[in-house]
Amino acid sequence: MAEKKRHGSGVRASSQGASGATSQGMAGAMVPLEVALSGAIGARVRITTAPVSTTVEGTLFTACPITNLVAINTAADTKQTAGDYHIIPISRIQSFQLLSLAPSSNSAEAPSFTDAVPPVHALDIRALKTREANAVGKLQEGEAKRGKGVTREAQDLFDAFSRTMPTRWDGTSIIVADAVSIAAPYRVDDCQPLVAGDTAALARVRKVLEMERKKIELRNASATIGTANAFSRSASAKASTNPNPSPGPGAAGPRKGG
Secondary structure, X not given: OHHXXXXXXXXXXXXXXXXXXXXXXXHOOEEOHXXXXXXXXXXXXXXXXXXXXXXXXXXXXXXXXXXXXXXXXXXXXXXXXXXXXXXXXXXXXXXXXXXXXXXXXXXXXXXXXXXXXXXXXXXXXXXXXXXXXXXXXXXXXXXXXXXXXXXXXXXXXXXXHHOOOOEEEEOOEEEEOOOEEEOOOOOHHHEEEOOOOOHHHHHHHHHHHHHHHHHHHHHHHHHHHHHHHHHHHHXXXXXXXXXXXXXXXXXXXXXXXX
């Protein structure tokens, strides 16, 4: 009932503390409490709460329509770094009085970036653009290293080469140091020199490729063994929990007689 009365009565737009005289029609106007509080942000107000009657006076810092809370800074100097903030639920506000309006944006008392609390510093636009360009470059570089339409094994081989030598994709072929091309299925015999007679680069790439393929084979074998062991342990656990399984419905029972 009290909540209904609060919303129904609203707040009278009386500006006794803000301006001198108000027309009779304006004085009788009603606005919802939430709307009145939102429009008074930055102004100095006096709020009375209920059911415990408490009066708080200060600068209205914010009025949140989502949490239905207001924050009031009761510090004498609102420009100081540390304020004295009070959080009040809107549902507990019995009445509020506007003592003084918020400073106009054109006035000398209006808040500005120079006296903002906490301090607001100028942004280094050049540094931000450099960070943006570096981030975009790294994303593009990472995307260029991802093969299109290749297998996981081919990508693993590409990543292994790229850790020690300049490597790029040419369709589905791996180009190492712009000297050797490795075509699918990426075996030692699939290596071809891009420069005729460059046997040293070809031998080096083939040696690295052979070593990396052995590493991949070992990893695959280890994964297969691990899967088999896990399956074996699971089967053993099931057998130990049911050592004497009951015969199925089709199993023959013990024979009677001789």
